[in-house]
Amino acid sequence: MTTHPLDPHSVNAEAWHAYGDHHLRRGTVLTELERFDWGLGNTGPGAEILGELAGRRVLDLGCGPARHAAHLVRAHGASVDAVDSSPTQHERALARYAALPGLRLVRADAVEHLGAAEPYDVVYSVNAVPYIDPRRLLPALAGALRPGGTLCFTVLHTNSRGDGPSSVAESRSEILRLAGGGETEVRMWVLTPELWTDLLGEHGLRVEGIDVLDAPEEGNHASYRIFRVTRPVRVSSRPRTNRGPAPHAAIGVGAILYGPRGLLLGRHRRGTWELPGGTVEPGESLVDTVVRELREETGIEARPTDVRLLGTLLDDVDGVVRMTVASQVTAWRGEPGDQPDERVGDWRWFALGRLPENLFVCSAQGLTAWRPDLPIDHTPAHFTPYAG
Numbered sequence: 001m002t003t004h005p006l007d008p009h010s011v012n013a014e015a016w017h018a019y020g021d022h023h024l025r026r027g028t029v030l031t032e033l034e035r036f037d038w039g040l041g042n043t044g045p046g047a048e049i050l051g052e053l054a055g056r057r058v059l060d061l062g063c064g065p066a067r068h069a070a071h072l073v074r075a076h077g078a079s080v081d082a083v084d085s086s087p088t089q090h091e092r093a094l095a096r097y098a099a100l101p102g103l104r105l106v107r108a109d110a111v112e113h114l115g116a117a118e119p120y121d122v123v124y125s126v127n128a129v130p131y132i133d134p135r136r137l138l139p140a141l142a143g144a145l146r147p148g149g150t151l152c153f154t155v156l157h158t159n160s161r162g163d164g165p166s167s168v169a170e171s172r173s174e175i176l177r178l179a180g181g182g183e184t185e186v187r188m189w190v191l192t193p194e195l196w197t198d199l200l201g202e203h204g205l206r207v208e209g210i211d212v213l214d215a216p217e218e219g220n221h222a223s224y225r226i227f228r229v230t231r232p233v234r235v236s237s238r239p240r241t242n243r244g245p246a247p248h249a250a251i252g253v254g255a256i257l258y259g260p261r262g263l264l265l266g267r268h269r270r271g272t273w274e275l276p277g278g279t280v281e282p283g284e285s286l287v288d289t290v291v292r293e294l295r296e297e298t299g300i301e302a303r304p305t306d307v308r309l310l311g312t313l314l315d316d317v318d319g320v321v322r323m324t325v326a327s328q329v330t331a332w333r334g335e336p337g338d339q340p341d342e343r344v345g346d347w348r349w350f351a352l353g354r355l356p357e358n359l360f361v362c363s364a365q366g367l368t369a370w371r372p373d374l375p376i377d378h379t380p381a382h383f384t385p386y387a388g
Helices: 008-026 067-076 087-097 110-116 134-144 193-202 286-298 361-370
Strands: 057-061 079-084 103-107 120-125 145-158 172-177 183-188 206-214 223-230 251-256 262-268 277-279 307-317 320-329 344-350 382-385
Touching: 008 087, 008 183, 057 067, 067 079, 067 087, 067 103, 079 087, 087 103, 110 134, 120 134, 134 145, 134 193, 193 206, 193 223, 251 286, 251 361, 262 286, 277 286, 286 307, 286 320, 307 361, 320 361, 361 382
Parallel strands: 057 079, 057 120, 079 103, 120 145, 251 320
Antiparallel strands: 145 223, 172 183, 206 223, 251 277, 262 344, 307 320, 307 382
C-alpha cells in the first residue's frame, strides 16, 4: 500500500480504477442478485425501502458492475440510470448488461451527472456515498431529487478494526481489499449518524429512518448504516425550545435578505435555522432594530432606507403574546460571518427551493408572509401587512 499526497477525489478515482482493473484481469463473475443486497451478507432490508419503482425515474449512484440496477430492472420493472465514474467499473457493467432494456449505463462523475440530470423520483447508492465529499455531493443530490422523492444510501459506521465514526466532516484513510489478495488505500467520510442527518437537513433533505447493518461474522466489527431520506414537499419548522419567551422579549424583528446567492439564514445554538433578527430595545424604531441586529449578528451593514417593513405577525407561546415584524432588506454591504457572543451563526445562502429543515417558527412565519407560495409548514400567526 502507498500513501498518496493527492486530494481524496483523486485517491478514490485511482483506487476504483485499480479495483475494476483487478476484477477485469481476474475475470470475476458475480452471481445475479435474487434479493436487493445493501451489503454485509445480505442482511437488513431489501428493495422495499425504495418504494414503488415501476414508471419512476431511478438513479443508481456509484453503480460499480451494476448488479443492483439490473436486479431492479428485472425484478421490479424499474427504469434505471446506473452511474459510475470508474472506466474499469463501467467496462465491467457494459460487458454484462449493455443490452438490458430499461438500464442506461453512464460513465460520469456523480456530482456532474446530478447537476445536469432531470430530477429523479428515487436515488439510491450502495456503499458509494462515503467516498465523495458531502460538501460536494449533498447540494447536488438535493437538486437532483424531486420534491417528495426518496433517497436511500449506505455509509460506513465502524470498520472491521472497530474504528468508529467522526463528528467532523473530514475524510480519513481506509483500506479497500481486493479479491484474491492485495489492497489499496481510499479516503472515506465516516461520520456519525447525527452529523449525516445534520448535513442532509442543511440541504432540505429529511432523514426518515436509519437501519443498522452489522457484519454477521464473529470478531468482525464492521457496521454500516442505511439512511432512508426524503426531499419533503413542504419544509418543516419547530419551536426553538419548549419554554415560552421572556415577557420583555415578546416583540422582535426578522430580516429577509434575498439576492442572487439565495436567502440568508443562520443556525441558532439550539439547532433552528433562522433569519437575522432579534428583540426591540428601548427607544429603538423597528427599522433601527433591523439595522442593529443585522450588524450585530452577521456583520452586514444596511441603511434604514434599505429596510422595508412587511407587516406584523401575532401568535402566542404559553400565554405570552408574541409579535414579530417581518422585514425585507433591499440592499446591504459586506459578507455574513459569525460574530462574537452571538447565539446565531454559520450564516449561509439557501435557494428558495432548498430551504433547510427545522426553520425557527417565527422565521418561517415571516418567510410565508413575504412569499405565501413557499412550501413551509408552521404554527398559524395573524399577519397584518403594512401599506406600501
